[in-house]
Amino acid sequence: MAALIRLSSVCRRGVKPLFYQSTLLVRPLAVPHKHQEQPYLLTARIHSSQALYASGSNSAASLHWTAERVLSILLLAMGPVAYFSPGPVIDYSLAAALTLHGHWGLGQVVTDYVHGDTKIKLANVGLFLLSTITFTGLCYFNYNDVGICKAVALLWSK
Amino acid sequence: IAAPMGSTAKEEMNKFWDKNVRLNRPMSPHITIYKWSVPMMMSIMHRGTGIGLTGAVSAFAMAALVLPGSYPYYLDLIHSLSIGPFLTGLAKFGIAFPLSYHTYNGIRHLCWDFGKGFKIPEVYSTGYTVIGLSVLTSRGAAM
Numbered sequence: 001m002a003a004l005i006r007l008s009s010v011c012r013r014g015v016k017p018l019f020y021q022s023t024l025l026v027r028p029l030a031v032p033h034k035h036q037e038q039p040y041l042l043t044a045r046i047h048s049s050q051a052l053y054a055s056g057s058n059s060a061a062s063l064h065w066t067a068e069r070v071l072s073i074l075l076l077a078m079g080p081v082a083y084f085s086p087g088p089v090i091d092y093s094l095a096a097a098l099t100l101h102g103h104w105g106l107g108q109v110v111t112d113y114v115h116g117d118t119k120i121k122l123a124n125v126g127l128f129l130l131s132t133i134t135f136t137g138l139c140y141f142n143y144n145d146v147g148i149c150k151a152v153a154l155l156w157s158k
Numbered sequence: 159i160a161a162p163m164g165s166t167a168k169e170e171m172n173k174f175w176d177k178n179v180r181l182n183r184p185m186s187p188h189i190t191i192y193k194w195s196v197p198m199m200m201s202i203m204h205r206g207t208g209i210g211l212t213g214a215v216s217a218f219a220m221a222a223l224v225l226p227g228s229y230p231y232y233l234d235l236i237h238s239l240s241i242g243p244f245l246t247g248l249a250k251f252g253i254a255f256p257l258s259y260h261t262y263n264g265i266r267h268l269c270w271d272f273g274k275g276f277k278i279p280e281v282y283s284t285g286y287t288v289i290g291l292s293v294l295t296s297r298g299a300a301m
Contacts, residue, residue, distance in 0.1 A: 069268065069271055073268065076264070076265070102211070105212060106212055109205065109209065115172075115175040115179075116176070130216055133223070134215060134219040134220075137216075137219025137220055140219075141218075154229070158236070158237055158246065
């Protein structure tokens with residue numbers, strides 16, 4: 001075990017950096033005789049087993065992150081469009097983008113503050129229901145009433 | 159000598175939270191003792207305005223589904239209450255400010271996502287710019 005911890009870390013930078021070394025993220029195991037011969041090969045295997053988690057930017061989580069930013073930029077662009085050329089296309093696009101942006105935003109709030117598998121599942125189901133109702137209501141409003149752009153225009157005219 | 163860990167970060171975090179709940183551990187003071195800074199306040203404002211705006215949109219959508227009358231009908235109803243210019247302006251400011259703040263600060267966030275503006279003086283200058291623009295925009299919208 002001592003062989004895995006570089007003494008220089010302790011001497012030069014104090015104890016704290018030790019906690020961030022990946023060599024501490026392994027559990028000590030009863031040593032089979034053959035592993036004592038080639039520690040560098042074992043280290044290579046440990047690091048490569050984590051390669052799955054360290055792979056490029058194509059995991060579901062990082063794709064979601066990128067999608068969130070793309071949607072934000074899209075929503076930003078919809079503002080001027082809604083102002084300068086209002087109509088049903090932008091009304092429905094706004095309904096979709098607004099709902100999804102809010103849904104993903106509240107999803108991050110749930111991730112940050114809700115803990116425990118059951119509570120997380122409940123919160124996300126509730127959120128999904130809320131977002132579904134929101135999108136339905138907005139589309140209903142666009143179809144049966146004046147639509148989002150006109151509604152904002154009318155509200156501000158008073 | 160050692161074996162790689164088989165659990166994910168998510169599993170480890172859940173184990174941590176479960177243990178805290180199981181042992182009934184109290185939460186260490188954090189926001190009650192740490193000195194507040196402008197970036198901290200702006201960050202929670204961004205979240206607060208986001209939650210508020212989403213709540214308002216959802217409330218509007220649910221009202222559209224539930225209420226029998228049309229939008230112009232309810233608008234006229236509000237008009238007939240003769241609220242007065244000051245309160246009307248205040249209401250407009252109250253709607254415009256969360257939207258402006260969240261939008262401008264959202265742009266600031268997107269700059270961070272592109273790796274720009276992380277130096278501490280930049281965090282503060284862009285922060286004050288967002289606040290200033292939000293107030294100006296909302297005041298303009300309220301007139």
